[in-house]
Amino acid sequence: MIRPEQGGALRRELIGFAGIVERNMYLIRRFAWWELAWFLYTVANTLTIVFIAKGIEAGGGHLDVNRTTIVLLIGAVIWSYLGLIFEIVTETVAWERWEGTIEYTFMAPISRASHLLGMGAFAVIYGVLRTALLFAVVAASLSVSFGNADFAAAGVVLLISSVSFIGIGMMTAVLPLISPEKGTQLGFIAQGLLLVVSGVYYPVTVLPDWMQWLSVISPATYTLEGCRNAILDGASVSQMWPDIWPLLVIGGIAVPLGLAVFRRGERYAKQHGRLKRSG
Amino acid sequence: MSAVPAVQVHNLRKEFIRRDGGSRKRGRRRRVAALQGLSFTMQQGECLAILGQNGSGKSTLVRLLSTLLINDGGSAHVFGIDVFDKPRSVQRLVNRVSVEASFFKRMSPMENLSYSARFYGMGPRETRSRIPEILALVGFPPERGHEPMEDLSRGMQQKIALARALLTAPVLLLLDEPTTGLDPRSKLEVQDFIRQMREHHDSTILLCTHDMAEAEALADRIGILHQGELLCLESAEEIRQRYHAETLEQAFLNATGRSFEDEDEESRRGVPA
Numbered sequence: 001m002i003r004p005e006q007g008g009a010l011r012r013e014l015i016g017f018a019g020i021v022e023r024n025m026y027l028i029r030r031f032a033w034w035e036l037a038w039f040l041y042t043v044a045n046t047l048t049i050v051f052i053a054k055g056i057e058a059g060g061g062h063l064d065v066n067r068t069t070i071v072l073l074i075g076a077v078i079w080s081y082l083g084l085i086f087e088i089v090t091e092t093v094a095w096e097r098w099e100g101t102i103e104y105t106f107m108a109p110i111s112r113a114s115h116l117l118g119m120g121a122f123a124v125i126y127g128v129l130r131t132a133l134l135f136a137v138v139a140a141s142l143s144v145s146f147g148n149a150d151f152a153a154a155g156v157v158l159l160i161s162s163v164s165f166i167g168i169g170m171m172t173a174v175l176p177l178i179s180p181e182k183g184t185q186l187g188f189i190a191q192g193l194l195l196v197v198s199g200v201y202y203p204v205t206v207l208p209d210w211m212q213w214l215s216v217i218s219p220a221t222y223t224l225e226g227c228r229n230a231i232l233d234g235a236s237v238s239q240m241w242p243d244i245w246p247l248l249v250i251g252g253i254a255v256p257l258g259l260a261v262f263r264r265g266e267r268y269a270k271q272h273g274r275l276k277r278s279g
Numbered sequence: 280m281s282a283v284p285a286v287q288v289h290n291l292r293k294e295f296i297r298r299d300g301g302s303r304k305r306g307r308r309r310r311v312a313a314l315q316g317l318s319f320t321m322q323q324g325e326c327l328a329i330l331g332q333n334g335s336g337k338s339t340l341v342r343l344l345s346t347l348l349i350n351d352g353g354s355a356h357v358f359g360i361d362v363f364d365k366p367r368s369v370q371r372l373v374n375r376v377s378v379e380a381s382f383f384k385r386m387s388p389m390e391n392l393s394y395s396a397r398f399y400g401m402g403p404r405e406t407r408s409r410i411p412e413i414l415a416l417v418g419f420p421p422e423r424g425h426e427p428m429e430d431l432s433r434g435m436q437q438k439i440a441l442a443r444a445l446l447t448a449p450v451l452l453l454l455d456e457p458t459t460g461l462d463p464r465s466k467l468e469v470q471d472f473i474r475q476m477r478e479h480h481d482s483t484i485l486l487c488t489h490d491m492a493e494a495e496a497l498a499d500r501i502g503i504l505h506q507g508e509l510l511c512l513e514s515a516e517e518i519r520q521r522y523h524a525e526t527l528e529q530a531f532l533n534a535t536g537r538s539f540e541d542e543d544e545e546s547r548r549g550v551p552a
Contacts, residue, residue: 011400012399012400015397015400015401015402016397016398016400018397019394019395019396019397019398020394020397022393022394022397023383023386023390023394026383026386026390026394027383027385027386030383030385030386030427031385099381099382099383099384100377100379100381101381101382101383103342103345103347103375103377103381104375104381104395104443105398106346106347107345107346107347107370107373107374107375108370108395108398108399109367109368109370109371109398109399109400110398111367267349270346270347270348270349271348271349272295272296273295273339273342273348275347
Protein backbone atom coordinates (compact mmCIF):
# COMPACT_ATOMS: atom_id res chain seq x y z
CA MET A 1 0.00 0.00 0.00
CA ILE A 2 1.32 3.46 -0.91
CA ARG A 3 1.48 5.97 1.98
CA PRO A 4 0.42 9.59 1.23
CA GLU A 5 4.01 10.93 1.35
CA GLN A 6 5.10 8.10 -0.97
CA GLY A 7 2.20 8.94 -3.27
CA GLY A 8 3.33 12.59 -3.29
CA ALA A 9 6.90 11.59 -4.11
CA LEU A 10 5.70 9.26 -6.86
CA ARG A 11 3.52 12.03 -8.30
CA ARG A 12 6.48 14.44 -8.30
CA GLU A 13 8.66 11.86 -10.04
CA LEU A 14 6.01 11.21 -12.68
CA ILE A 15 5.59 14.94 -13.31
CA GLY A 16 9.38 15.28 -13.55
CA PHE A 17 9.50 12.35 -15.97
CA ALA A 18 6.79 14.04 -18.08
CA GLY A 19 8.79 17.28 -17.91
CA ILE A 20 11.75 15.60 -19.60
CA VAL A 21 9.50 14.27 -22.37
CA GLU A 22 7.87 17.72 -22.69
CA ARG A 23 11.24 19.46 -22.95
CA ASN A 24 12.46 17.14 -25.70
CA MET A 25 9.22 17.68 -27.60
CA TYR A 26 9.82 21.44 -27.48
CA LEU A 27 13.36 20.93 -28.75
CA ILE A 28 12.24 18.74 -31.65
CA ARG A 29 9.60 21.34 -32.57
CA ARG A 30 12.08 24.20 -32.39
CA PHE A 31 14.51 22.30 -34.61
CA ALA A 32 11.84 20.88 -36.95
CA TRP A 33 13.63 21.92 -40.16
CA TRP A 34 16.88 20.38 -38.96
CA GLU A 35 14.97 17.22 -38.13
CA LEU A 36 13.54 17.17 -41.64
CA ALA A 37 16.99 17.69 -43.16
CA TRP A 38 18.41 14.91 -40.97
CA PHE A 39 15.54 12.62 -41.97
CA LEU A 40 16.25 13.23 -45.67
CA TYR A 41 19.91 12.42 -45.05
CA THR A 42 18.91 9.18 -43.31
CA VAL A 43 16.64 8.25 -46.23
CA ALA A 44 19.49 8.85 -48.69
CA ASN A 45 21.93 6.91 -46.50
CA THR A 46 19.52 3.98 -46.18
CA LEU A 47 18.90 3.93 -49.94
CA THR A 48 22.63 3.74 -50.67
CA ILE A 49 22.77 0.61 -48.56
CA VAL A 50 19.67 -1.17 -49.79
CA PHE A 51 20.58 -0.68 -53.46
CA ILE A 52 23.69 -2.79 -52.89
CA ALA A 53 21.63 -5.95 -53.47
CA LYS A 54 20.48 -4.76 -56.90
CA GLY A 55 23.99 -3.60 -57.63
CA ILE A 56 25.41 -7.06 -57.02
CA GLU A 57 22.80 -8.58 -59.32
CA ALA A 58 23.56 -5.99 -62.00
CA GLY A 59 27.24 -6.90 -61.70
CA GLY A 60 26.45 -10.54 -62.48
CA GLY A 61 26.13 -11.87 -58.95
CA HIS A 62 23.47 -14.38 -58.04
CA LEU A 63 21.33 -13.70 -54.98
CA ASP A 64 17.73 -13.34 -53.87
CA VAL A 65 17.48 -9.60 -54.50
CA ASN A 66 14.15 -9.16 -52.70
CA ARG A 67 15.30 -10.94 -49.55
CA THR A 68 18.75 -9.33 -49.50
CA THR A 69 17.25 -5.89 -50.02
CA ILE A 70 14.95 -6.40 -47.02
CA VAL A 71 17.84 -7.76 -44.92
CA LEU A 72 19.85 -4.63 -45.72
CA LEU A 73 16.83 -2.37 -45.19
CA ILE A 74 16.20 -3.79 -41.71
CA GLY A 75 19.91 -3.41 -40.86
CA ALA A 76 19.99 0.22 -42.00
CA VAL A 77 16.72 1.09 -40.25
CA ILE A 78 17.81 -0.53 -36.96
CA TRP A 79 21.14 1.34 -37.22
CA SER A 80 19.20 4.57 -37.63
CA TYR A 81 16.91 3.72 -34.69
CA LEU A 82 19.79 2.86 -32.41
CA GLY A 83 21.58 6.02 -33.52
CA LEU A 84 18.54 8.09 -32.59
CA ILE A 85 18.23 6.52 -29.14
CA PHE A 86 21.92 7.15 -28.45
CA GLU A 87 21.70 10.64 -29.92
CA ILE A 88 18.77 11.67 -27.74
CA VAL A 89 20.09 10.15 -24.53
CA THR A 90 23.78 11.02 -24.97
CA GLU A 91 23.65 14.24 -26.95
CA THR A 92 20.99 15.80 -24.73
CA VAL A 93 23.40 15.52 -21.80
CA ALA A 94 26.14 17.08 -23.94
CA TRP A 95 23.71 19.75 -25.17
CA GLU A 96 22.56 20.56 -21.64
CA ARG A 97 26.14 20.84 -20.58
CA TRP A 98 26.88 23.23 -23.43
CA GLU A 99 23.82 25.39 -22.70
CA GLY A 100 24.60 25.36 -18.98
CA THR A 101 21.15 24.01 -18.12
CA ILE A 102 22.67 20.77 -16.82
CA GLU A 103 23.42 22.43 -13.49
CA TYR A 104 19.74 23.35 -13.14
CA THR A 105 18.65 19.85 -14.12
CA PHE A 106 21.09 18.23 -11.71
CA MET A 107 20.10 20.48 -8.80
CA ALA A 108 16.39 19.81 -9.33
CA PRO A 109 14.65 17.38 -6.94
CA ILE A 110 14.06 14.69 -9.54
CA SER A 111 15.66 11.27 -9.34
CA ARG A 112 18.24 10.35 -11.94
CA ALA A 113 16.12 7.34 -12.84
CA SER A 114 13.14 9.56 -13.76
CA HIS A 115 15.47 11.93 -15.59
CA LEU A 116 17.17 9.29 -17.72
CA LEU A 117 14.11 7.11 -18.24
CA GLY A 118 12.21 10.23 -19.31
CA MET A 119 14.81 10.84 -21.99
CA GLY A 120 14.68 7.16 -22.92
CA ALA A 121 10.88 7.20 -23.16
CA PHE A 122 10.97 10.21 -25.45
CA ALA A 123 13.71 8.60 -27.53
CA VAL A 124 11.61 5.46 -27.98
CA ILE A 125 8.39 7.34 -28.87
CA TYR A 126 10.16 9.61 -31.36
CA GLY A 127 12.45 6.84 -32.57
CA VAL A 128 9.66 4.35 -33.31
CA LEU A 129 7.65 6.97 -35.24
CA ARG A 130 10.68 8.14 -37.20
CA THR A 131 11.85 4.59 -37.89
CA ALA A 132 8.42 3.51 -39.11
CA LEU A 133 8.35 6.54 -41.42
CA LEU A 134 11.87 5.82 -42.66
CA PHE A 135 11.00 2.20 -43.33
CA ALA A 136 7.83 3.20 -45.19
CA VAL A 137 9.52 5.89 -47.31
CA VAL A 138 12.46 3.69 -48.31
CA ALA A 139 10.29 0.62 -48.89
CA ALA A 140 8.00 2.69 -51.10
CA SER A 141 10.94 3.67 -53.30
CA LEU A 142 11.90 0.04 -53.88
CA SER A 143 10.07 -2.65 -55.73
CA VAL A 144 10.26 -5.25 -52.99
CA SER A 145 7.58 -7.61 -51.79
CA PHE A 146 7.03 -8.11 -48.07
CA GLY A 147 4.86 -11.21 -48.54
CA ASN A 148 3.44 -12.33 -45.17
CA ALA A 149 5.50 -9.91 -43.07
CA ASP A 150 4.31 -9.47 -39.48
CA PHE A 151 5.12 -5.79 -38.88
CA ALA A 152 3.36 -5.74 -35.52
CA ALA A 153 5.61 -8.54 -34.23
CA ALA A 154 8.66 -6.65 -35.53
CA GLY A 155 7.41 -3.57 -33.65
CA VAL A 156 7.08 -5.59 -30.45
CA VAL A 157 10.68 -6.81 -30.78
CA LEU A 158 11.84 -3.24 -31.42
CA LEU A 159 10.04 -1.96 -28.32
CA ILE A 160 11.38 -4.72 -26.09
CA SER A 161 14.91 -4.18 -27.37
CA SER A 162 14.56 -0.45 -26.69
CA VAL A 163 14.85 -1.14 -22.95
CA SER A 164 18.35 -2.56 -23.49
CA PHE A 165 19.28 0.28 -25.83
CA ILE A 166 18.18 2.86 -23.25
CA GLY A 167 20.30 1.11 -20.61
CA ILE A 168 23.35 1.20 -22.88
CA GLY A 169 22.48 4.79 -23.82
CA MET A 170 22.59 5.72 -20.11
CA MET A 171 26.12 4.31 -19.92
CA THR A 172 27.26 6.32 -22.92
CA ALA A 173 25.39 9.43 -21.70
CA VAL A 174 27.87 9.68 -18.87
CA LEU A 175 30.72 10.21 -21.32
CA PRO A 176 29.97 13.91 -22.02
CA LEU A 177 30.09 14.49 -18.25
CA ILE A 178 33.55 12.98 -17.97
CA SER A 179 34.95 14.25 -21.27
CA PRO A 180 33.00 17.33 -22.41
CA GLU A 181 34.95 17.61 -25.66
CA LYS A 182 35.02 14.02 -26.91
CA GLY A 183 32.43 12.18 -24.82
CA THR A 184 29.65 12.33 -27.40
CA GLN A 185 31.85 10.92 -30.15
CA LEU A 186 32.79 8.03 -27.87
CA GLY A 187 29.06 7.30 -27.60
CA PHE A 188 28.87 6.88 -31.36
CA ILE A 189 31.87 4.57 -31.26
CA ALA A 190 29.93 2.41 -28.78
CA GLN A 191 26.98 2.38 -31.20
CA GLY A 192 29.21 1.30 -34.09
CA LEU A 193 30.86 -1.45 -32.04
CA LEU A 194 27.47 -2.72 -30.93
CA LEU A 195 26.23 -3.06 -34.48
CA VAL A 196 29.38 -4.50 -36.05
CA VAL A 197 29.15 -7.58 -33.81
CA SER A 198 25.37 -7.87 -34.22
CA GLY A 199 25.10 -8.76 -37.90
CA VAL A 200 23.79 -5.45 -39.08
CA TYR A 201 24.17 -6.26 -42.81
CA TYR A 202 25.33 -9.89 -42.62
CA PRO A 203 24.71 -13.02 -40.55
CA VAL A 204 26.75 -13.17 -37.34
CA THR A 205 28.08 -16.57 -38.47
CA VAL A 206 30.48 -14.80 -40.84
CA LEU A 207 32.19 -13.08 -37.90
CA PRO A 208 35.39 -14.34 -36.25
CA ASP A 209 34.78 -16.49 -33.17
CA TRP A 210 35.56 -13.76 -30.62
CA MET A 211 33.14 -11.38 -32.33
CA GLN A 212 30.46 -14.07 -32.39
CA TRP A 213 30.85 -14.37 -28.62
CA LEU A 214 30.28 -10.63 -28.33
CA SER A 215 27.22 -10.92 -30.56
CA VAL A 216 25.62 -13.17 -27.91
CA ILE A 217 25.60 -10.36 -25.34
CA SER A 218 24.61 -7.61 -27.80
CA PRO A 219 20.86 -6.79 -27.75
CA ALA A 220 21.11 -5.59 -31.35
CA THR A 221 21.79 -9.20 -32.46
CA TYR A 222 18.35 -10.34 -31.22
CA THR A 223 16.64 -7.17 -32.47
CA LEU A 224 17.97 -7.64 -35.99
CA GLU A 225 17.25 -11.36 -35.98
CA GLY A 226 13.75 -10.88 -34.55
CA CYS A 227 12.81 -8.12 -36.98
CA ARG A 228 14.13 -10.14 -39.92
CA ASN A 229 12.23 -13.24 -38.81
CA ALA A 230 9.02 -11.20 -38.47
CA ILE A 231 9.31 -9.27 -41.71
CA LEU A 232 10.91 -11.87 -43.98
CA ASP A 233 9.28 -15.02 -42.63
CA GLY A 234 6.16 -13.69 -40.91
CA ALA A 235 7.19 -15.02 -37.48
CA SER A 236 4.74 -14.17 -34.70
CA VAL A 237 5.70 -12.84 -31.26
CA SER A 238 5.40 -16.32 -29.70
CA GLN A 239 7.59 -17.83 -32.41
CA MET A 240 10.23 -15.23 -31.66
CA TRP A 241 10.56 -16.12 -27.99
CA PRO A 242 14.21 -17.28 -28.56
CA ASP A 243 14.97 -13.69 -29.59
CA ILE A 244 12.73 -12.02 -27.01
CA TRP A 245 13.89 -13.63 -23.77
CA PRO A 246 17.56 -12.63 -24.23
CA LEU A 247 16.34 -9.08 -24.86
CA LEU A 248 14.36 -9.15 -21.61
CA VAL A 249 17.38 -10.46 -19.69
CA ILE A 250 19.80 -7.94 -21.24
CA GLY A 251 17.28 -5.12 -20.66
CA GLY A 252 16.84 -6.20 -17.04
CA ILE A 253 20.59 -5.91 -16.55
CA ALA A 254 21.34 -2.93 -18.82
CA VAL A 255 18.97 -0.39 -17.22
CA PRO A 256 20.10 -0.79 -13.59
CA LEU A 257 23.70 -1.04 -14.78
CA GLY A 258 23.27 2.08 -16.93
CA LEU A 259 21.80 3.98 -13.99
CA ALA A 260 24.62 2.86 -11.71
CA VAL A 261 27.24 3.88 -14.27
CA PHE A 262 25.58 7.27 -14.78
CA ARG A 263 25.32 7.90 -11.03
CA ARG A 264 28.98 7.01 -10.67
CA GLY A 265 29.85 9.42 -13.47
CA GLU A 266 27.68 12.12 -11.93
CA ARG A 267 29.45 11.67 -8.62
CA TYR A 268 32.82 11.94 -10.37
CA ALA A 269 31.66 15.11 -12.14
CA LYS A 270 30.46 16.61 -8.85
CA GLN A 271 33.71 15.73 -7.11
CA HIS A 272 35.84 17.24 -9.85
CA GLY A 273 33.66 20.19 -10.85
CA ARG A 274 32.92 18.84 -14.34
CA LEU A 275 29.29 19.93 -14.61
CA LYS A 276 30.24 23.45 -15.47
CA ARG A 277 29.97 24.55 -19.09
CA SER A 278 33.52 25.81 -19.47
CA GLY A 279 35.24 23.34 -17.24
CA MET B 280 11.52 26.03 11.17
CA SER B 281 12.71 29.50 12.22
CA ALA B 282 14.60 28.07 15.25
CA VAL B 283 16.88 26.16 12.90
CA PRO B 284 19.44 28.27 11.01
CA ALA B 285 18.64 28.62 7.32
CA VAL B 286 22.23 27.81 6.45
CA GLN B 287 24.89 26.36 8.69
CA VAL B 288 28.31 25.84 7.16
CA HIS B 289 31.10 24.40 9.28
CA ASN B 290 34.74 24.04 8.24
CA LEU B 291 33.66 23.45 4.63
CA ARG B 292 36.49 22.48 2.31
CA LYS B 293 36.67 21.91 -1.42
CA GLU B 294 39.68 21.22 -3.60
CA PHE B 295 40.07 20.83 -7.34
CA ILE B 296 42.77 19.03 -9.25
CA ARG B 297 44.45 21.20 -11.85
CA ARG B 298 47.09 20.36 -14.41
CA ASP B 299 50.04 22.67 -14.90
CA GLY B 300 50.82 23.10 -18.58
CA GLY B 301 53.97 23.93 -20.46
CA SER B 302 56.23 21.09 -19.45
CA ARG B 303 57.29 18.15 -21.58
CA LYS B 304 55.51 15.85 -19.15
CA ARG B 305 52.21 17.37 -20.36
CA GLY B 306 51.22 18.88 -17.09
CA ARG B 307 51.78 18.05 -13.46
CA ARG B 308 48.62 17.56 -11.38
CA ARG B 309 48.23 19.69 -8.30
CA ARG B 310 45.46 20.19 -5.78
CA VAL B 311 44.05 23.69 -5.52
CA ALA B 312 42.02 24.62 -2.45
CA ALA B 313 38.87 26.47 -3.52
CA LEU B 314 37.40 26.70 -0.01
CA GLN B 315 39.58 26.36 3.06
CA GLY B 316 37.54 25.57 6.14
CA LEU B 317 34.63 27.96 5.61
CA SER B 318 32.25 28.47 8.55
CA PHE B 319 29.20 30.72 8.85
CA THR B 320 25.53 30.69 9.77
CA MET B 321 22.54 32.42 8.17
CA GLN B 322 19.18 32.98 9.82
CA GLN B 323 15.87 32.61 8.03
CA GLY B 324 14.95 35.74 6.08
CA GLU B 325 18.50 37.08 6.16
CA CYS B 326 20.31 38.40 3.10
CA LEU B 327 24.02 37.73 3.22
CA ALA B 328 26.44 38.97 0.57
CA ILE B 329 29.78 37.36 -0.17
CA LEU B 330 32.31 39.65 -1.84
CA GLY B 331 35.30 38.23 -3.64
CA GLN B 332 37.26 38.24 -6.85
CA ASN B 333 36.82 35.64 -9.57
CA GLY B 334 38.28 32.41 -8.26
CA SER B 335 37.95 33.39 -4.62
CA GLY B 336 35.54 30.48 -4.08
CA LYS B 337 32.15 32.25 -4.30
CA SER B 338 30.73 30.08 -7.05
CA THR B 339 32.18 26.96 -5.44
CA LEU B 340 30.24 27.82 -2.28
CA VAL B 341 27.02 28.31 -4.27
CA ARG B 342 27.56 25.05 -6.15
CA LEU B 343 28.21 23.15 -2.92
CA LEU B 344 25.02 24.49 -1.35
CA SER B 345 23.02 23.69 -4.47
CA THR B 346 24.29 20.05 -4.45
CA LEU B 347 26.29 20.47 -7.68
CA LEU B 348 29.59 19.72 -5.98
CA ILE B 349 30.62 17.22 -3.33
CA ASN B 350 32.68 18.54 -0.43
CA ASP B 351 36.13 17.35 0.56
CA GLY B 352 35.57 18.08 4.24
CA GLY B 353 33.40 19.91 6.73
CA SER B 354 29.63 20.14 6.59
CA ALA B 355 26.76 22.24 5.26
CA HIS B 356 23.14 22.17 6.42
CA VAL B 357 20.15 23.93 4.90
CA PHE B 358 17.30 24.28 7.40
CA GLY B 359 18.92 21.51 9.41
CA ILE B 360 19.22 19.09 6.47
CA ASP B 361 22.66 17.81 5.54
CA VAL B 362 23.39 19.01 2.00
CA PHE B 363 25.69 16.09 1.17
CA ASP B 364 23.76 13.29 2.89
CA LYS B 365 20.26 14.27 1.80
CA PRO B 366 20.72 16.28 -1.39
CA ARG B 367 17.19 15.59 -2.69
CA SER B 368 15.57 17.10 0.42
CA VAL B 369 17.79 20.17 0.11
CA GLN B 370 17.05 20.52 -3.59
CA ARG B 371 13.36 21.06 -2.79
CA LEU B 372 14.27 24.09 -0.65
CA VAL B 373 16.89 25.75 -2.82
CA ASN B 374 17.11 27.49 -6.17
CA ARG B 375 19.79 29.50 -7.83
CA VAL B 376 20.36 32.35 -10.26
CA SER B 377 23.84 32.47 -11.78
CA VAL B 378 25.73 34.99 -13.84
CA GLU B 379 24.91 33.04 -17.00
CA ALA B 380 21.19 32.84 -17.65
CA SER B 381 21.42 29.18 -18.68
CA PHE B 382 18.52 28.14 -20.86
CA PHE B 383 17.80 26.21 -24.00
CA LYS B 384 18.27 29.26 -26.21
CA ARG B 385 16.00 28.12 -29.03
CA MET B 386 13.14 27.48 -26.64
CA SER B 387 10.85 30.26 -25.44
CA PRO B 388 10.65 31.59 -21.87
CA MET B 389 7.29 29.83 -21.46
CA GLU B 390 8.74 26.51 -22.61
CA ASN B 391 11.86 26.84 -20.47
CA LEU B 392 9.85 27.75 -17.38
CA SER B 393 7.24 25.10 -18.02
CA TYR B 394 9.59 22.12 -18.23
CA SER B 395 11.82 23.25 -15.37
CA ALA B 396 8.76 23.65 -13.10
CA ARG B 397 7.91 20.00 -13.80
CA PHE B 398 11.20 18.99 -12.17
CA TYR B 399 9.83 20.51 -8.96
CA GLY B 400 6.58 18.57 -9.23
CA MET B 401 4.41 21.34 -10.73
CA GLY B 402 1.81 20.02 -13.15
CA PRO B 403 0.43 21.82 -16.24
CA ARG B 404 -2.63 23.18 -14.40
CA GLU B 405 -0.42 24.85 -11.80
CA THR B 406 2.10 26.32 -14.24
CA ARG B 407 -0.59 27.60 -16.60
CA SER B 408 -1.65 30.17 -14.03
CA ARG B 409 1.60 30.53 -12.09
CA ILE B 410 4.00 31.32 -14.97
CA PRO B 411 2.12 34.43 -16.21
CA GLU B 412 1.87 35.67 -12.60
CA ILE B 413 5.61 35.29 -12.05
CA LEU B 414 6.47 36.87 -15.38
CA ALA B 415 4.33 39.87 -14.43
CA LEU B 416 6.10 40.03 -11.08
CA VAL B 417 9.56 40.23 -12.68
CA GLY B 418 8.28 42.78 -15.22
CA PHE B 419 8.61 40.59 -18.27
CA PRO B 420 6.34 41.63 -21.18
CA PRO B 421 3.86 38.75 -21.70
CA GLU B 422 3.77 39.22 -25.48
CA ARG B 423 7.42 38.11 -25.65
CA GLY B 424 6.82 34.90 -23.73
CA HIS B 425 6.83 32.75 -26.85
CA GLU B 426 9.94 34.20 -28.52
CA PRO B 427 13.12 32.13 -28.48
CA MET B 428 15.39 33.00 -25.55
CA GLU B 429 18.20 33.83 -27.98
CA ASP B 430 16.17 36.80 -29.26
CA LEU B 431 15.95 38.36 -25.78
CA SER B 432 18.44 40.80 -24.26
CA ARG B 433 20.71 39.71 -21.38
CA GLY B 434 18.54 41.70 -19.00
CA MET B 435 15.38 39.97 -20.20
CA GLN B 436 17.06 36.57 -19.96
CA GLN B 437 18.13 37.30 -16.41
CA LYS B 438 14.52 38.18 -15.53
CA ILE B 439 13.50 34.77 -16.80
CA ALA B 440 16.26 33.23 -14.68
CA LEU B 441 14.79 35.00 -11.65
CA ALA B 442 11.31 33.84 -12.64
CA ARG B 443 12.58 30.26 -12.91
CA ALA B 444 13.99 30.47 -9.40
CA LEU B 445 10.87 32.10 -7.95
CA LEU B 446 8.52 29.65 -9.66
CA THR B 447 9.72 26.87 -7.36
CA ALA B 448 9.16 29.02 -4.23
CA PRO B 449 12.63 28.41 -2.77
CA VAL B 450 13.17 29.17 0.90
CA LEU B 451 16.86 29.62 0.18
CA LEU B 452 17.82 31.59 -2.91
CA LEU B 453 21.43 31.45 -4.09
CA LEU B 454 22.36 34.39 -6.29
CA ASP B 455 25.73 34.10 -7.99
CA GLU B 456 26.56 37.49 -9.54
CA PRO B 457 23.01 37.94 -10.82
CA THR B 458 23.59 41.47 -12.13
CA THR B 459 27.05 41.05 -13.68
CA GLY B 460 27.04 42.20 -17.28
CA LEU B 461 23.62 43.85 -17.09
CA ASP B 462 22.99 47.43 -18.18
CA PRO B 463 22.28 49.89 -15.32
CA ARG B 464 18.52 49.80 -15.75
CA SER B 465 18.29 46.00 -15.83
CA LYS B 466 20.61 45.89 -12.85
CA LEU B 467 18.31 48.13 -10.80
CA GLU B 468 15.27 46.08 -11.83
CA VAL B 469 16.92 42.87 -10.70
CA GLN B 470 17.99 44.47 -7.41
CA ASP B 471 14.42 45.72 -6.85
CA PHE B 472 13.16 42.25 -7.45
CA ILE B 473 15.58 40.79 -4.89
CA ARG B 474 14.23 43.29 -2.33
CA GLN B 475 10.66 42.22 -3.16
CA MET B 476 11.62 38.59 -2.69
CA ARG B 477 12.79 39.36 0.81
CA GLU B 478 9.82 41.53 1.72
CA HIS B 479 7.02 39.41 0.32
CA HIS B 480 8.36 35.86 0.37
CA ASP B 481 10.59 35.87 3.46
CA SER B 482 13.29 34.17 1.38
CA THR B 483 16.77 33.69 2.77
CA ILE B 484 19.23 35.01 0.21
CA LEU B 485 22.91 34.29 -0.28
CA LEU B 486 24.23 36.85 -2.75
CA CYS B 487 27.69 36.41 -4.25
CA THR B 488 28.80 39.52 -6.06
CA HIS B 489 31.61 41.75 -7.27
CA ASP B 490 29.48 44.80 -6.76
CA MET B 491 30.17 46.49 -3.40
CA ALA B 492 27.31 48.99 -3.74
CA GLU B 493 24.92 46.13 -4.51
CA ALA B 494 26.15 44.15 -1.52
CA GLU B 495 25.75 47.13 0.79
CA ALA B 496 22.31 48.02 -0.58
CA LEU B 497 20.84 44.55 -0.34
CA ALA B 498 22.59 42.59 2.38
CA ASP B 499 22.26 42.54 6.18
CA ARG B 500 25.79 41.21 6.51
CA ILE B 501 28.73 41.08 4.15
CA GLY B 502 31.52 38.52 4.01
CA ILE B 503 34.84 38.96 2.24
CA LEU B 504 36.04 35.73 0.68
CA HIS B 505 39.69 35.66 -0.31
CA GLN B 506 41.55 32.62 -1.62
CA GLY B 507 38.86 30.35 -0.19
CA GLU B 508 38.93 31.88 3.27
CA LEU B 509 36.25 34.05 4.83
CA LEU B 510 38.13 37.05 6.19
CA CYS B 511 35.14 38.64 7.91
CA LEU B 512 31.35 38.49 8.07
CA GLU B 513 29.55 41.50 9.49
CA SER B 514 27.65 44.63 8.52
CA ALA B 515 29.16 47.03 5.98
CA GLU B 516 29.75 49.59 8.73
CA GLU B 517 31.57 47.09 10.92
CA ILE B 518 33.76 46.02 7.98
CA ARG B 519 34.72 49.65 7.30
CA GLN B 520 35.62 50.09 10.98
CA ARG B 521 37.55 46.82 11.15
CA TYR B 522 39.72 47.72 8.17
CA HIS B 523 39.92 51.46 8.97
CA ALA B 524 38.39 52.45 5.66
CA GLU B 525 35.92 55.06 4.52
CA THR B 526 34.46 52.96 1.75
CA LEU B 527 33.68 49.29 1.39
CA GLU B 528 35.99 49.14 -1.62
CA GLN B 529 38.88 50.50 0.44
CA ALA B 530 38.04 48.02 3.19
CA PHE B 531 38.13 45.19 0.63
CA LEU B 532 41.51 46.40 -0.58
CA ASN B 533 42.86 46.63 2.94
CA ALA B 534 41.51 43.18 3.80
CA THR B 535 42.80 41.33 0.75
CA GLY B 536 45.67 43.52 -0.38
CA ARG B 537 44.08 43.48 -3.85
CA SER B 538 41.38 45.32 -5.73
CA PHE B 539 38.90 43.92 -8.20
CA GLU B 540 40.94 45.51 -10.99
CA ASP B 541 43.91 43.29 -10.15
CA GLU B 542 44.46 40.04 -11.95
CA ASP B 543 41.74 37.53 -11.17
CA GLU B 544 42.53 35.01 -8.53
CA GLU B 545 41.03 32.44 -10.85
CA SER B 546 43.89 32.66 -13.32
CA ARG B 547 46.46 32.48 -10.54
CA ARG B 548 44.95 29.68 -8.49
CA GLY B 549 43.11 27.60 -11.04
CA VAL B 550 39.81 27.69 -9.14
CA PRO B 551 36.67 27.74 -11.33
CA ALA B 552 34.83 31.06 -11.49
